[in-house]
Amino acid sequence: MSTAVEQLLTALAAHVQTKPAEFGSLRIRTDDATLRRHSRDKSYHHESQRPRAVVAVASEAHVSLVLSLANALKVPVVAYAAGTSLEAQATLIDHNGIILDVSEMDNVVAVHEQDLDCVVEPGVGWGELREHLKPTGLFFPPDPGAAACIGGMCGTNCSGTLAFRYGTMKDNVLSLRVVLADGTVIKTRNRAVKSSAGYDLTRLFIGSEGTLGIVTQATLRLRRIPTHSSVVIAQFPTLSASAIVVQRLVQSGAPFLRLEIIDDLCIKAVNTEIEDPARKFAELTTIMAECAGGSHDAVLEQLASFKQACGDGVMNLTVATNEEEAEHLWSLRKRAYFSATALRQHEVDKKFTVVVTDVAVPISRLVDILVATKKMIAEAQLVSPIVAHAGDGNFHCLMVVDDNDPAEIERATTVRDKMALLALQMEGTCTGEHGIGIGKIHLLEKELGHGAMQLMRTLKKALDPNNILNPGKVFHLESPSKL
Amino acid sequence: MSTAVEQLLTALAAHVQTKPAEFGSLRIRTDDATLRRHSRDKSYHHESQRPRAVVAVASEAHVSLVLSLANALKVPVVAYAAGTSLEAQATLIDHNGIILDVSEMDNVVAVHEQDLDCVVEPGVGWGELREHLKPTGLFFPPDPGAAACIGGMCGTNCSGTLAFRYGTMKDNVLSLRVVLADGTVIKTRNRAVKSSAGYDLTRLFIGSEGTLGIVTQATLRLRRIPTHSSVVIAQFPTLSASAIVVQRLVQSGAPFLRLEIIDDLCIKAVNTEIEDPARKFAELTTIMAECAGGSHDAVLEQLASFKQACGDGVMNLTVATNEEEAEHLWSLRKRAYFSATALRQHEVDKKFTVVVTDVAVPISRLVDILVATKKMIAEAQLVSPIVAHAGDGNFHCLMVVDDNDPAEIERATTVRDKMALLALQMEGTCTGEHGIGIGKIHLLEKELGHGAMQLMRTLKKALDPNNILNPGKVFHLESPSKL
Numbered sequence: 026m027s028t029a030v031e032q033l034l035t036a037l038a039a040h041v042q043t044k045p046a047e048f049g050s051l052r053i054r055t056d057d058a059t060l061r062r063h064s065r066d067k068s069y070h071h072e073s074q075r076p077r078a079v080v081a082v083a084s085e086a087h088v089s090l091v092l093s094l095a096n097a098l099k100v101p102v103v104a105y106a107a108g109t110s111l112e113a114q115a116t117l118i119d120h121n122g123i124i125l126d127v128s129e130m131d132n133v134v135a136v137h138e139q140d141l142d143c144v145v146e147p148g149v150g151w152g153e154l155r156e157h158l159k160p161t162g163l164f165f166p167p168d169p170g171a172a173a174c175i176g177g178m179c180g181t182n183c184s185g186t187l188a189f190r191y192g193t194m195k196d197n198v199l200s201l202r203v204v205l206a207d208g209t210v211i212k213t214r215n216r217a218v219k220s221s222a223g224y225d226l227t228r229l230f231i232g233s234e235g236t237l238g239i240v241t242q243a244t245l246r247l248r249r250i251p252t253h254s255s256v257v258i259a260q261f262p263t264l265s266a267s268a269i270v271v272q273r274l275v276q277s278g279a280p281f282l283r284l285e286i287i288d289d290l291c292i293k294a295v296n297t298e299i300e301d302p303a304r305k306f307a308e309l310t311t312i313m314a315e316c317a318g319g320s321h322d323a324v325l326e327q328l329a330s331f332k333q334a335c336g337d338g339v340m341n342l343t344v345a346t347n348e349e350e351a352e353h354l355w356s357l358r359k360r361a362y363f364s365a366t367a368l369r370q371h372e373v374d375k376k377f378t379v380v381v382t383d384v385a386v387p388i389s390r391l392v393d394i395l396v397a398t399k400k401m402i403a404e405a406q407l408v409s410p411i412v413a414h415a416g417d418g419n420f421h422c423l424m425v426v427d428d429n430d431p432a433e434i435e436r437a438t439t440v441r442d443k444m445a446l447l448a449l450q451m452e453g454t455c456t457g458e459h460g461i462g463i464g465k466i467h468l469l470e471k472e473l474g475h476g477a478m479q480l481m482r483t484l485k486k487a488l489d490p491n492n493i494l495n496p497g498k499v500f501h502l503e504s505p506s507k508l
Numbered sequence: 509m510s511t512a513v514e515q516l517l518t519a520l521a522a523h524v525q526t527k528p529a530e531f532g533s534l535r536i537r538t539d540d541a542t543l544r545r546h547s548r549d550k551s552y553h554h555e556s557q558r559p560r561a562v563v564a565v566a567s568e569a570h571v572s573l574v575l576s577l578a579n580a581l582k583v584p585v586v587a588y589a590a591g592t593s594l595e596a597q598a599t600l601i602d603h604n605g606i607i608l609d610v611s612e613m614d615n616v617v618a619v620h621e622q623d624l625d626c627v628v629e630p631g632v633g634w635g636e637l638r639e640h641l642k643p644t645g646l647f648f649p650p651d652p653g654a655a656a657c658i659g660g661m662c663g664t665n666c667s668g669t670l671a672f673r674y675g676t677m678k679d680n681v682l683s684l685r686v687v688l689a690d691g692t693v694i695k696t697r698n699r700a701v702k703s704s705a706g707y708d709l710t711r712l713f714i715g716s717e718g719t720l721g722i723v724t725q726a727t728l729r730l731r732r733i734p735t736h737s738s739v740v741i742a743q744f745p746t747l748s749a750s751a752i753v754v755q756r757l758v759q760s761g762a763p764f765l766r767l768e769i770i771d772d773l774c775i776k777a778v779n780t781e782i783e784d785p786a787r788k789f790a791e792l793t794t795i796m797a798e799c800a801g802g803s804h805d806a807v808l809e810q811l812a813s814f815k816q817a818c819g820d821g822v823m824n825l826t827v828a829t830n831e832e833e834a835e836h837l838w839s840l841r842k843r844a845y846f847s848a849t850a851l852r853q854h855e856v857d858k859k860f861t862v863v864v865t866d867v868a869v870p871i872s873r874l875v876d877i878l879v880a881t882k883k884m885i886a887e888a889q890l891v892s893p894i895v896a897h898a899g900d901g902n903f904h905c906l907m908v909v910d911d912n913d914p915a916e917i918e919r920a921t922t923v924r925d926k927m928a929l930l931a932l933q934m935e936g937t938c939t940g941e942h943g944i945g946i947g948k949i950h951l952l953e954k955e956l957g958h959g960a961m962q963l964m965r966t967l968k969k970a971l972d973p974n975n976i977l978n979p980g981k982v983f984h985l986e987s988p989s990k991l
Binding site: 456 | 620622623624625664665666667671675676678679688692693694695696697698699700701702703704705706707708709711712714715716720731732755758759760761763802803805806809813868869870871872897900901902931932935936937938939940941942943944948952955956957959960961962963964966967969970971982983
């Protein structure tokens with residue numbers, strides 16, 4: 026007898042053949058290269074399984090067909106677009122499942138310029154969308170990893186550097202179309218910016234990491250690109266000195282567009298990629314702020330409040346005087362992730378992986394947790410730059426580990442857990458923007474308690490009784506006491 | 509045999525007597541005045557039932573006890589604090605139930621000034637909280653009806669005039685403690701401003717109108733009170749002329765604190781309450797904007813953009829030059845609801861009720877729906893001022909009806925429904941901030957479709973299998989086709 030996955034693929038193939046008008050563009054891929062490519066996302070340090078097939082869909086009807094059949098046959102389905110998730114959200118933990126590739130659903134369906142919104146499919150990348158919207162003078166703020174697509178951005182409730190002014194994905198998505206586990210298609214909301222019409226289905230799906238439904242369309246709230254802006258960096262002798270300034274700025278109600286901290290190690294890494302010695306940055310902990318508003322005066326006002334908050338402790342303070350300089354300063358932040366491994370490039374014949382982790386705390390605790398984390402990294406003898414969406418009390422460690430050194434990887438995951446537990450002690454969260462996936466599944470109950478976890482399980486069981494949607498992510502279906 | 513409600517009250521009384529330390533302050537009230545006061549909220553035109561008892565609770569443990577017993581006995585429970593809801597959210601539709609009075613749970617539990625948040629109980633009023641916070645220079649933005657309390661504000665996802673800059677309740681609540689139907693207490697989230705830790709339980713409850721759980725504590729995000737502000741009003745010959753200006757302002761990315769429209773009839777009503785003829789307002793449709801920022805220049809810049817957008821069509825433009833003038837201009841908006849009945853004060857020996865309704869549309873459709881609504885009101889021979897949170901595409905009709913004229917009330921509810929259906933045609937919502945309750949229960953499926961409604965029913969059944977929490981609100985438990 027054939028397995029459930031084989032039955033699913035046979036049934037899908039039959040639909041493709043018998044209804045070519047509707048399903049002709051649905052592709053079932055089982056070649057080695059495709060399966061290999063879809064057996065990992067960006068969270069290299071997590072275990073994941075090779076799928077039995079990758080089903081590439083081109084429409085909502087395709088998604089609905091796949092889910093209705095998979096549900097009947099109880100076959101696990103994981104949605105995948107760019108695969109940029111960092112806690113293994115886009116991978117299978119069960120080999121007997123399929124990847125649903127939504128990357129070809131990449132249409133910008135509508136831009137309602139007069140309403141400041143647009144409608145897009147899940148395979149649209151945010152960078153691509155930003156280019157598409159440029160002529161309108163509008164943009165969609167969330168800016169996570171460069172290649173990320175709207176579908177996954179909904180899944181993890183991503184954010185990025187602009188969340189400081191504009192909020193996270195939850196604050197910028199007006200409405201979703203979602204296919205539920207049994208293939209039913211729903212719309213969560215209409216397009217008005219305000220609504221009190223029933224339960225908040227939109228936010229039920231945002232941050233649910235593909236465990237409750239698959240997003241097939243998102244209506245996004247757009248903002249007008251600020252007409253005036255400038256970037257400023259301020260360098261400090263210590264991480265704590267910089268974090269104290271950020272806390273002060275946030276507490277004063279600072280209106281910056283972005284407010285980031287990049288530590289000395291991170292700058293050292295970025296410097297390795299800069300050839301011109303005159304353009305290298307001093308290797309000191311750095312605050313980077315983007316000031317932006319509707320006039321030159323508004324920008325100057327923000328710059329003045331920034332300088333004032335820096336006080337006497339600042340060592341260098343550089344304001345971009347033109348766009349090219351702003352771009353150069355801003356490149357510091359943009360290169361952080363990609364340059365981290367350069368810190369160990371002198372260790373020849375080794376292959377490095379970056380274990381990325383993030384936590385967030387109430388802003389008054391930012392100094393404490395950053396200092397404690399820096400100490401933990403040193404004690405664990407790890408090489409790990411720190412970059413912070415500091416204005417939101419959120420930061421990342423980019424732990425550069427030797428892929429062939431299990432002991433080092435173990436030390437990195439221990440630091441990751443200790444950071445998270447410290448954040449929880451401070452009434453913070455084990456993840457500000459990367460989500461739970463499988464990487465933080467053991468931390469969520471510590472954060473929210475047994476009651477909240479049981480409620481999440483109740484929701485999951487009600488919406489996906491056969492547990493086909495990204496099973497094994499966010500939480501285990503049975504509580505630990507029952508296992 | 510005694511009824512379920514009687515058994516519940518007996519069991520509660522036993523707890524009060526046997527565990528006075530824990531439950532001594534729980535009060536069971538069955539006196540006529542209390543029952544009468546709790547058989548209505550502000551939605552006078554809806555049917556509602558007199559409760560069998562009002563149980564006044566003073567702690568989370570009390571709420572948990574009441575729900576666990578009520579759940580076992582299947583007794584309906586409706587939470588009530590100020591009773592300011594407008595679609596009958598705070599009333600029973602089944603006489604055999606109880607009102608859970610949370611108005612005595614009115615503690616400000618903590619103010620975390622350094623984190624810009626505070627923790628409050630559901631019976632705290634937003635006005636009262638604003639006073640409490642004043643010395644810190646912080647405030648909580650949502651500003652619905654004057655007497656509204658945090659519990660109900662969570663229930664309906666309220667907003668108000670400040671939502672234009674700061675968003676609705678969903679955007680301003682960090683975390684909740686909630687008692688579920690069976691008495692379980694959960695915490696939805698920690699205090700960091702950003703989190704991607706699991707399903708969004710906070711927003712599952714916000715807007716659920718007490719049908720999924722009872723809020724016992726809310727952690728609220730606070731903002732710094734702008735240091736500089738000014739109020740400006742601009743008067744126009746027609747409603748459409750004013751709405752076109754608002755659309756233009758919103759589309760340009762206007763940064764105002766508030767952006768309201770008050771129609772000519774509304775001003776006429778407010779004028780009846782102003783004795784000094786010199787202080788009366790010209791009876792023309794009026795835009796009111798509050799400009800606010802971190803400096804005098806920022807305010808002047810907003811004022812300049814406001815004036816420019818008004819163009820040549822403006823008839824009067826008045827900028828407040830001091831706080832007293834700002835207060836006078838702002839009183840226009842604040843008095844709107846309370847002065848509406850004055851429009852019919854010449855009709856002696858009649859008792860008037862205001863049927864309040866609200867809808868919201870994508871901003872480009874604001875002119876169209878306002879003009880159409882004004883026409884509908886005229887055709888139905890109703891007296892109804894219009895006030896709009898115009899910047900959000902959201903507006904209210906305040907239909908002044910003769911309480912003893914069923915035909916007139918019927919015409920009012922017909923206009924209410926036609927407005928809502930028109931908003932839906934424009935991809936808007938049947939309620940921007942008042943919620944569904946029972947008043948718009950027949951409109952929600954038209955807005956979201958059958959699939960979304962079934963999903964809401966699935967959620968309700970999973971969280972409240974005995975249907976004790978505010979039964980009969982938001983939607984009917986069985987879909988119409990099954991009835």
